Amino acid sequence: MRVTNKETHWSNHPGDEGPVTVSVSRKVKPGSEAAYEQCVSDLVSAAADFKGHQGATILRPSSATNDEYVIIYRFDNYTNCQGWEQSEVRAQLLKNLEGLVEGEASTQQGTGLEFWFTLPELPAHKPPSPHKMAIVLIGIVYALVLGLNLLLKPLLGPLPSAITILIVVVLQVLLMTYVIMPRVTVLLKHWLFDD
Template identity: 35%
Template sequence: MSTTVLDTPTGAVTVLVTRRVKAGHETAFEQASGDMTAAARAFPGYLGGQLVRPDTEGGSEDPSLYHVVFAFDTAHHLQGWQQSPARSLGLASIAQHIEGQTLRPVSGLGHWFAAPVGPQQNPPPRWKVAVVTRLGICPTVYVLFLLLGALLAPWPLLPRVMLLTALVVLIMTWAVAPQLTQLLKPWLYPAMRSKT
């Protein structure tokens, strides 16, 4: 299991959790995960969540990997959920259906810009991370507005924002950011020059 925490400028916190589900346990896992999400809804500051099933159509993703995206309005409210008995019971129910218990918290956008393996690489400066993030988010939001703007226009503002931000996080994390960081890798991670 891996967990990624994304802080947003508004103070809201989005959490991405990846779990490897045991073969034959998919239905039971989805039920337990749904029960855990239902329990989280009762907690102060909960903004929403979604279970993302593996993309088995394209064959590019491991069919046992499930992703959960959820958000709280503040880190304090997220902590309240994380320290609750309800979450502990939910995790205990899920544990029998997943493999491994590795926890990998990453704050901010760091998981999008994990440095390539090797001693000759420097991490990118923050301004480069900001430039690449904007290059990815701006067209992603624009396309989502073109595709969904008219459909979502009658919705109240908060549900619209919740849906669009969840879609942006998903698209950036699994599609746009990996492509951009690969394309711009020479600029993001210039090789260290050896001193002569």
């Protein structure tokens, strides 16, 4: 089950929820920064070997992170994320953090469309409301599909429809994930994340 601020979605099929993004914030004891960074580097390297891993970002302490280290990692679905989080490898590597950190870790997890609405400088934020995500995505998807079809029609015209659609969809998802949504989320952050 995924609970948002206004809706509850039920599913019996793990994997239906789409990508999972997890952020873990920790306060590191003064003088332990180098050892902590080495442990985190080992954790990230180990996670990369697990099925479904889609990358990680490490933020050093700053005012935007409440002077905490933040690790943000992504998996393609909940099941694969759980595979990493419940692994013996991860448990052993986490033991290396003992004595380097203060208090407990703060962990947040997001799934589905929230993946496209992340702000690296604010990793622990609440996701936007579903209707705001829908409004933004409808506008962007429409503009991208229209633009890509007009731009690529002369090149892809002789190809079968199924191949043309596949090419447009692949380009659209890549552009949204790596180019458009990170910029749109920053541009609209005050509207998207206000309560």
